[in-house]
Amino acid sequence: MLFYISLWISKLYLYLFKRNSTDDTTGMLACKIDRDFLKHVAKPPTVICVTGTNGKTTTCNFICDFLEKSGFKVAANKEGANLRPGISKALLKTVTIFNQSKADFAVIEFDELSSAELLKDLKPQYVIVTNLSSDTMKRNGHTDYVFARIKAGLNDDMTLILNGDDLISCQLGKDKNAFYFSIKEQPNDKTKTIPFSKDIRLCPVCDSELIFDYVRYNHIGKAHCPKCGFSNPVADFLLEKIDLENRQITINSENYHLIDPNLTNIYNELTLISLLKLLKISSIDPILKDLKVTKTRFDKESINGIEIITQMAKGQNPVAVSRSLEYIKEMPGKKALIIILDDMLDKNAYHTTRGEAINWIYETDFSFLEDDSIKEIVVGGNNYADFKMRFNFLDLKDKVHYCNEESDTYKYLKLEDIDKVVILRDIYMGKIAKEIIANIKEMLK
Numbered sequence: 001m002l003f004y005i006s007l008w009i010s011k012l013y014l015y016l017f018k019r020n021s022t023d024d025t026t027g028m029l030a031c032k033i034d035r036d037f038l039k040h041v042a043k044p045p046t047v048i049c050v051t052g053t054n055g056k057t058t059t060c061n062f063i064c065d066f067l068e069k070s071g072f073k074v075a076a077n078k079e080g081a082n083l084r085p086g087i088s089k090a091l092l093k094t095v096t097i098f099n100q101s102k103a104d105f106a107v108i109e110f111d112e113l114s115s116a117e118l119l120k121d122l123k124p125q126y127v128i129v130t131n132l133s134s135d136t137m138k139r140n141g142h143t144d145y146v147f148a149r150i151k152a153g154l155n156d157d158m159t160l161i162l163n164g165d166d167l168i169s170c171q172l173g174k175d176k177n178a179f180y181f182s183i184k185e186q187p188n189d190k191t192k193t194i195p196f197s198k199d200i201r202l203c204p205v206c207d208s209e210l211i212f213d214y215v216r217y218n219h220i221g222k223a224h225c226p227k228c229g230f231s232n233p234v235a236d237f238l239l240e241k242i243d244l245e246n247r248q249i250t251i252n253s254e255n256y257h258l259i260d261p262n263l264t265n266i267y268n269e270l271t272l273i274s275l276l277k278l279l280k281i282s283s284i285d286p287i288l289k290d291l292k293v294t295k296t297r298f299d300k301e302s303i304n305g306i307e308i309i310t311q312m313a314k315g316q317n318p319v320a321v322s323r324s325l326e327y328i329k330e331m332p333g334k335k336a337l338i339i340i341l342d343d344m345l346d347k348n349a350y351h352t353t354r355g356e357a358i359n360w361i362y363e364t365d366f367s368f369l370e371d372d373s374i375k376e377i378v379v380g381g382n383n384y385a386d387f388k389m390r391f392n393f394l395d396l397k398d399k400v401h402y403c404n405e406e407s408d409t410y411k412y413l414k415l416e417d418i419d420k421v422v423i424l425r426d427i428y429m430g431k432i433a434k435e436i437i438a439n440i441k442e443m444l445k
Contacts, residue, residue, distance in 0.1 A: 003040040006033035007099060010092055027085030030092060038084055039121040041091045044075060044103040047122055048275065051112050051150060052130030052169065053140075054320050055268050056082075059130055060109045061294050062259070062272040069287045072104040078294075080427075082109040087118065112146050113139075119153035126278070127154065128161045128271060132169040133199050133218055133319040137357040143168050143199050161274055163267070164235045165220050167200050167210075173233065181274040182235035183267070186242060189214040189221065197318060197363050205230045216263070217326070218319045237274040242266065257288040262327050265293055296430065303444045307333075307420045310433055315341050315426030318363035324424055325368040333419030335374050338436065340406040341426045342381030358386045370395050375418055377401070380409035406432045410439045 010030040017025075030037045048063060050056045057080040064076040075094040077086045087108055094103040110118045112132075119127070129150065132143045140146050151172055154160070162170045164180035173180065191214050198218060203210055203225035210230075215221040224231040241250040247258040249266065251273055259269050269288070276284055300309040311328060314320040321341065328337065361383070369377060369391075377400045379387045384402040391400060401412040406429065413421070421440055425433045 003034045003037060004099070006030045006037050007041070007092060007095070008097060009033060010089075011097065014089075014093065024081050024083075024085040024089060026092070027081075027087070027089035030088050031084055036121075038088050038091070038118070040099075041088065042095045042099045042101040043091065043122065044094070044101045044106045046104065046126075046279075047106040047108065047124040048126045048128065049108050049110050049119065049122060049124040050128040050130065051082075051110050051115065052128075052163075053112070053133045053135050053143075053146070054314060054317065054323075055130040055264055055271075056080075056109045056128075058265060058293060058297055059128065059268045059271050060107050062268055062291060063275060064107045065291050066272060066276070066287055067105050067107070069290055070281065073102060074105045074107055075101070075103040076107040077109055078107075079296075080109060082111045083114060084118070087122070113149050115150045115153035117153075119155075119158075124158060126161060126275065127158045128275065129163065129169045129172055130267070130271060131163050131166045131220065133166075133220075134197070134317070134360070134363060135314075136316040137359055138316075147172070159278065161271065161278070162233075163220075163271075164233050165216065165222065167204075167219060167223060167232060170233055171204060178233075179236040179274065179278060180233045181237040181239070181267075181270050182232070183216070183239040183270065184241075185214050185222065186216075189216055191215075197365070203228060203230050217323060237270065237277065239266070239270050256285050259288060259291050260293050260298075262293075262298075264323055264327075303441050306415070306418065306444055308437055308440060309420055309422045310437070311422060311424050312427060312430075313341065313424060315428070316357060316360045318360045318365075321360070321424075322365040322368075325364075325366065328422050328424065329368040329371045329373065331373075331420060331422070333373065334417060335420045335422055336376035336413055336415060336418045337369070337374055337378070338409045338413075338421070338423045339377065339379045339387070340381055340409065340429050340432060340436075341424065342383050342406070342429075358383060361386055361390045366390065366394055375399060375416075376412075376414060378403070378409040378412045380404070380406040407435055410436050410443065413440070413443070415440075415443060 010026050014026045050060050064074050067074050075090050077090040095101050160173050160176050160178040162173050162180050164170050164182035200219045206228040208225050208227040210223040212223040222232050239251050244261050249256050249258050297312045311324050313324040380403045423433050
């Protein structure tokens with residue numbers, strides 16, 4: 001009876017106050033009344049759970065958008081609220097007052113560290129792990145720790161979909177019903193060059209040093225152990241060719257529309273197609289042409305011939321920031337770049353006024369900023385002095401300015417002889433980014 005009380009009160013609250021998609025109050029209310037609400041609430045026939053260090057929100061959005069455009073009803077926490085309240089809200093929105101699910105699928109992003117508890121309650125048929133790499137030191141510590149937390153939530157009833165190019169997360173498939181996706185070696189992959197950082201260097205079987213045959217970024221690529229023979233798993237879904245000019249990718253000899261040319265999103269699309277193949281969904285390509293990266297992750301508009309681009313990166317995450325910087329470097333044209341990557345949690349009443357974890361700044365590959373196409377750089381935030389110290393190791397000449405307030409960064413832009421203004425922001429900097437864009441528009445009028 002306690003569950004039904006929580007369900008009815010929460011649904012009434014949702015109806016009366018019409019809470020927006022990013023507000024978790026409804027889910028918090030449900031879980032407060034019934035601590036086991038997530039366990040008791042009805043689930044759709046097929047539950048798909050997605051986790052990993054980077055890419056899980058975009059992957060979930062790809063899956064959810066595809067299924068909805070295919071005519072299915074989907075329960076999803078598309079906005080990325082991946083803890084118990086957010087997931088509870090996503091499910092209660094699609095159940096009747098008698099706790100009967102009206103959805104065909106649930107597509108749920110879940111927090112890596114809560115895997116054991118959430119997976120036990122959700123009982124998914126499919127679990128996707130996008131990748132595992134260095135993340136926020138204050139919370140996630142080390143990839144081995146995160147790996148163990150995810151592994152604790154897995155069981156033999158689940159079908160795993162794993163990144164075969166990630167030698168860390170792919171090991172979750174050992175002795176499990178697992179399928180692997182991979183991108184075949186591409187012309188621009190690194191062979192001899194050692195990347196800026198790797199999260200795995202030693203063989204997990206015999207501790208010998210791994211030999212990387214090629215590296216895409218960080219530790220993502222192909223490697224083998226010269227002593228025991230450990231290597232990447234054989235891919236069930238192999239992306240063989242990337243045709244950027246024609247916006248097309250080839251997977252298992254079949255051609256598909258390329259949603260976005262960013263390598264991170266190519267992996268996200270490959271994950272989507274792997275899942276759809278396992279679900280035995282046909283006629284994939286026509287719907288792929290209608291999918292887009294959500295605007296919270298990437299957005300652009302043009303003012304008087306100058307593009308204003310917002311690129312989101314997971315803050316305090318060296319791999320995510322490095323990937324974003326490389327993508328910005330590869331953008332055509334001359335660019336002015338604003339960097340606002342401080343974690344907003346470092347500014348509230350429950351935290352210090354300055355982030356103590358600055359290791360990620362030194363683990364991030366900022367060498368992409370040395371490219372001549374990046375004409376101006378403005379860094380704003382509490383940690384601007386730490387960025388200033390880090391940038392002393394780069395050859396950036398005199399093109400960098402620093403300020404304490406993110407909202408003031410636009411004031412340092414010259415906007416002379418540039419084609420693009422790019423704002424690289426943290427997850428929680430969306431509101432400030434909009435304010436900056438509004439001020440830049442005034443400058444460009």
